[in-house]
Amino acid sequence: MSIPLKKDTTFRRAVTPQEQLLITLRYIxxxxxxxxxxxxxxxxxSTVAGIVVRTSRILWTRLRARYMPVPDTTKWEEIAQGFWTECKFPNCVGALDGKHIRIQKPVGSGSHYFNYKKYFSIVLMAVADADYKFVYVDVGSYGSSNDSGIFQRTTLCRLMEEGRLRLPRDRPWPGTRAPAYPYVFVGDEAFALSDHVMRPYPDRGLDASQLHFNARLSRARRMTT
Structure with a gap:
């Protein structure tokens, strides 16, 4: 799939593929x-709108395999090493968070896109590595949905629950011998705790070790900000 080459007509000059790409990149x-x-x-x-939508779809289709491939076990281990080096958070394979993208209310959509911040949006759900690079993205969920519910409907979550995400085997944290712990994604309080999703302790009545854990987790989570 490539950017279409239009033909000139008697009435107007066609927009070249180079111009279509330039318009789309300027918009992004x-x-x-x-x-x-x-x-x-x-x-x-209306022509600009069509160019941006069409060219964006082509860029995603052609480039995602090169710049955002599905990680294998070796890649997850590399990501985990990055979080340990940069954040001193062990067995972490990604920082997970959702971002509201402001939109105009779609016709006939009711309150589906109206979020808790009191504007209309769609949600970008993303996982980032320790270099602030996206590992996974899911775009388009209703703004009225919460992060945990959106994540549970993603292909990433489904693969994780089915054991097909190719995460590394559980292993002890660096500098320790036992027990072995699973690899996890770190998120904020909006996400449900599970075997592979780690969230902070609730911010009430915490002891020193729990506060220290929350600080380390917050340091790892900043990769999505």
């Missing part, structure tokens, strides 16, 4: 509106 990089891009490039607003 700067957040300019379709109206602004329509003025800048002297192309109809």
């Amino acid at each position: 990089a700067t957040g300019q509106t379709y109206t602004s891009l329509h003025v800048t490039f002297r192309i109809g607003k």
Whole structure:
């Protein structure tokens, strides 16, 4: 799949693949509106919208296997080593969080996209490694949904629950011998605790060791900010 090559007509010059890519990258990089891009490039607003949607889909289809491949066991181990080196959090394979992307209310959508921050949005659910790079993304869930519910509906969660995520075998934390602990994703209080999802202790009546754990987990979680 490639950016389509349009033909010139008697009435107008076709938008070249290079221009379509430039428009899309400008939209992604700067957040300019379709109206602004329509003025800048002297192309109809509906044409700009079509170019951005179509070209974005092509970029994702062509590049995701190269720049965001599905991690194998070796890659998960590399990610875990990065979190241990940078954050001193053991057996961590990703920082998990959701981000609300503001949108205009879709026609007939009711309150599905209306979030707790009092605006309409879709949710970007993402996992990042210790270098702030995305390992996994899921985009498009209703803004009214909570992070835990969204995560439970992702392909990442399904593969994890089915044991098909190719995570490394449980192993002791660095510097210890036993017992062996599973590899985990770290998230905030919005996520449900499970064998492979770690969240902080509730912030009430914590002892020194629990406060220390929360500080380490918060340090690892910052990779999604």
